[in-house]
Amino acid sequence: MKKRLLALVMAGALTLGLLAGCGNDGGGKTGGETSPSPSASTPASPSASTPAEPSAPVEPSAPVEPSSAASGTFKIGGVGPLTGDAAIYGQAAMNGAQIAVDEINALGGAVQFEFKPEDDVADGETSVNAYNNLMDWGMQALVGPVTTGAAISVSAKLYEERVFGLTPSASSTDVISGKDNVYQVCFTDPNQGVASADYISENLAGSKVAVIYRNDDAYSQGIRDTFVKQAESKGLEVVYEGTFTKDTQTDFSVQLTGAQSAGATVLFLPIYYQPASVILNQANQMGYAPTFFGVDGMDGILTMEGFDTSLAEGVMLLTPFSADAEDAQTQSFVAKYQEKHGETPNQFAADGYDAVYIIYAALNAAGCTGDMSAEEICEALVGVMTSISVDGLTGQGMTWSATGEVSKAPRAVVIKDGVYVTP
Amino acid sequence: MKKNMGRLGRLKKTTKVDFATYLGVTAAFIVVSMLRDQGVLTRSLTGMLVPICCYIVMAVSLNLTVGILGELSLGHAGFMSVGAFTGVITAMSLQSAIPFAPVRLAVAMIVGALFAGVAGLIVGVPVLRLRGDYLAIVTLAFGEIIKELINCLLVGYDAKGLHIAFNISGSLTIDDLNMAEGGIAIIKGAQGATGTTTIASFGAGFVLIMLSLVIILNLVRSRSGRAIMALRDNRIAAESVGINITKYKLMAFITSAALAGAAGALYGLNYSNLAASKFDFNTSILVLVYVVLGGLGNIWGSIIAAAVLYILPEALREFSDYRMLVYAIVLILVMLATNNPTIKGLFARLREKLTRGRKAEAKGGGR
Numbered sequence: 073m074k075k076r077l078l079a080l081v082m083a084g085a086l087t088l089g090l091l092a093g094c095g096n097d098g099g100g101k102t103g104g105e106t107s108p109s110p111s112a113s114t115p116a117s118p119s120a121s122t123p124a125e126p127s128a129p130v131e132p133s134a135p136v137e138p139s140s141a142a143s144g145t146f147k148i149g150g151v152g153p154l155t156g157d158a159a160i161y162g163q164a165a166m167n168g169a170q171i172a173v174d175e176i177n178a179l180g181g182a183v184q185f186e187f188k189p190e191d192d193v194a195d196g197e198t199s200v201n202a203y204n205n206l207m208d209w210g211m212q213a214l215v216g217p218v219t220t221g222a223a224i225s226v227s228a229k230l231y232e233e234r235v236f237g238l239t240p241s242a243s244s245t246d247v248i249s250g251k252d253n254v255y256q257v258c259f260t261d262p263n264q265g266v267a268s269a270d271y272i273s274e275n276l277a278g279s280k281v282a283v284i285y286r287n288d289d290a291y292s293q294g295i296r297d298t299f300v301k302q303a304e305s306k307g308l309e310v311v312y313e314g315t316f317t318k319d320t321q322t323d324f325s326v327q328l329t330g331a332q333s334a335g336a337t338v339l340f341l342p343i344y345y346q347p348a349s350v351i352l353n354q355a356n357q358m359g360y361a362p363t364f365f366g367v368d369g370m371d372g373i374l375t376m377e378g379f380d381t382s383l384a385e386g387v388m389l390l391t392p393f394s395a396d397a398e399d400a401q402t403q404s405f406v407a408k409y410q411e412k413h414g415e416t417p418n419q420f421a422a423d424g425y426d427a428v429y430i431i432y433a434a435l436n437a438a439g440c441t442g443d444m445s446a447e448e449i450c451e452a453l454v455g456v457m458t459s460i461s462v463d464g465l466t467g468q469g470m471t472w473s474a475t476g477e478v479s480k481a482p483r484a485v486v487i488k489d490g491v492y493v494t495p
Numbered sequence: 496m497k498k499n500m501g502r503l504g505r506l507k508k509t510t511k512v513d514f515a516t517y518l519g520v521t522a523a524f525i526v527v528s529m530l531r532d533q534g535v536l537t538r539s540l541t542g543m544l545v546p547i548c549c550y551i552v553m554a555v556s557l558n559l560t561v562g563i564l565g566e567l568s569l570g571h572a573g574f575m576s577v578g579a580f581t582g583v584i585t586a587m588s589l590q591s592a593i594p595f596a597p598v599r600l601a602v603a604m605i606v607g608a609l610f611a612g613v614a615g616l617i618v619g620v621p622v623l624r625l626r627g628d629y630l631a632i633v634t635l636a637f638g639e640i641i642k643e644l645i646n647c648l649l650v651g652y653d654a655k656g657l658h659i660a661f662n663i664s665g666s667l668t669i670d671d672l673n674m675a676e677g678g679i680a681i682i683k684g685a686q687g688a689t690g691t692t693t694i695a696s697f698g699a700g701f702v703l704i705m706l707s708l709v710i711i712l713n714l715v716r717s718r719s720g721r722a723i724m725a726l727r728d729n730r731i732a733a734e735s736v737g738i739n740i741t742k743y744k745l746m747a748f749i750t751s752a753a754l755a756g757a758a759g760a761l762y763g764l765n766y767s768n769l770a771a772s773k774f775d776f777n778t779s780i781l782v783l784v785y786v787v788l789g790g791l792g793n794i795w796g797s798i799i800a801a802a803v804l805y806i807l808p809e810a811l812r813e814f815s816d817y818r819m820l821v822y823a824i825v826l827i828l829v830m831l832a833t834n835n836p837t838i839k840g841l842f843a844r845l846r847e848k849l850t851r852g853r854k855a856e857a858k859g860g861g862r
Contacts, residue, residue, distance in 0.1 A: 155816065191815075196769065196770070201809050204543075208538050221686075244689075288646050288685050290686040
């Protein structure tokens, strides 16, 4: 008994050596909550007429008083999962932010940024630790956290301690509600559900909709809730709803058969691209071909390894950013990102990039100086956030309400010949 | 003076160690509080104080099950989860009834401990009657079950009281609770508890550590504690002298679960967002590692291991991505250092020399 116990304990400890090696890896392993709720943004028109100069995108074309532009060196912190299951999101956002910082510093203007990303493994507890660590470093404004659960924990601290926070991609309303100094670059989950329902009822009128969503995931559940509510008020007919969980996301034949026999012509998938790829594959085998409609979680399906992109032909999705967009601003960003990191940036990278430019624009509008404390900068930025307008990769003319929600035009794209095209 | 020394000398070794533990924890608390008040402590350390307290209580209470009772529990985080969520519900719904935060925190911790204790009873009664490693398997499953259950839980509070819905189909939302105007959503299914008012404090953490130390050390040194350890060392012999196995096993296991619940409540009230997935298998193993590295059955070892191993990954942030590697290496080194016979022998010889020297001195003084 004792020997066996010891053996078990040792085995457990060794396992931990691997697991906890990642610093209380609370990681997404367990699904739901870590929900790296991807930026809930709706597509922004990347086909914009932005100047070729990559650093020009952010011009506070706002009715802000022509206050003296900001000057000095600002310390910007970043918090996101750089390791663990959700690392792909955090790394992209932080890489994007770093590119924006480098661009601004290369301008040689009065404003210089110091940027320090910290890892939070998408866990609230570690995220607060990372935030405190950055405060020790002397952070004056925060880009992050990237994931929703972590962002809710940190935003409470931000509010308490009056530090300005701008999250690239934490899309839940809980992140910003009741906090006047926390803003989002991405759309909120509810907005995404509403925008999807609006889009389908306007452009695919008279269609019968089936929804397949993951009910142990806050992101998926949140979009589904608002989608169904909005669909009802728009007179859109939802004929079938199928659910799955983290453990059952490898087989969807039951849900697909249900949707097919209910006569659904549009299949709404507020889920991530990994399970969506399985759905597309199985629907193809069944010979069931409705219009697939995804949200930003679908972004990434074209670059997924081992996935036949011809299956995604005709899939519609709401996404804020497309690396294939033709405008100079996107092109220049994608080129830089590929050169530096050897891969095509996803929307998180674009969100992170935009976040830095938004802070840059706000600092300029408020005329902050580098020697101001985090608290002073926070109050100054809160004063101008509602009046600035920023043209970024994820949206033209982004403006913010006092609640912290972004307002930008939602837009859908359709996949054609392996790239996103505006329908 | 000499008399006092004599009395101290006459105390049993275990009693001395116990008092040293109390004293050490109190001293650490006073020093850290003073440093914090003077602003010497970095913010990153200040922010870690409450979670460290929680993990210390977790480690100490798990040590009761693993080290002293000798049963392996792999679901200690499950009890923490029960305590955390019941504690959050209690604190949030008593907001107007008990406006004074420390009292509300205490009530929340008591409720958390009670519920976790009941969960411990439910798990323990059938399992602790069995021989073998069943407890490990069942507690492992328990942790996962609790996580899934809380993922389905919707809880809100309004003027009429608590509204609870169990969202098995996945189609319910917080609106289905039909709360009156001004109601607050406390637990939102997979999102967990969001918007919690954070009332946890380092002082409360210290009180909780002291309480768990008093409870556990007194239990261990009592008649019941000796029965529990007899069970661990030789079950058949213990049974033959008439020790009621299930009773004593349950006593240790439920105490351990209840303390984990209180720690969970403190933890839950330290963060404005708390999802059930936080308390997964990894967290259970993390606490188990604190216990193993601190030494099975060694209470003060657990305290030190929990504090050091919690700070370590944060202190290693300098190394950025390599910190996991460094952390793993440190774990292996500590394991080696505490279990290596050569090093152990070295320590034993040192101690022997010291005690012999002291004895000789005492003899010399006597003449």
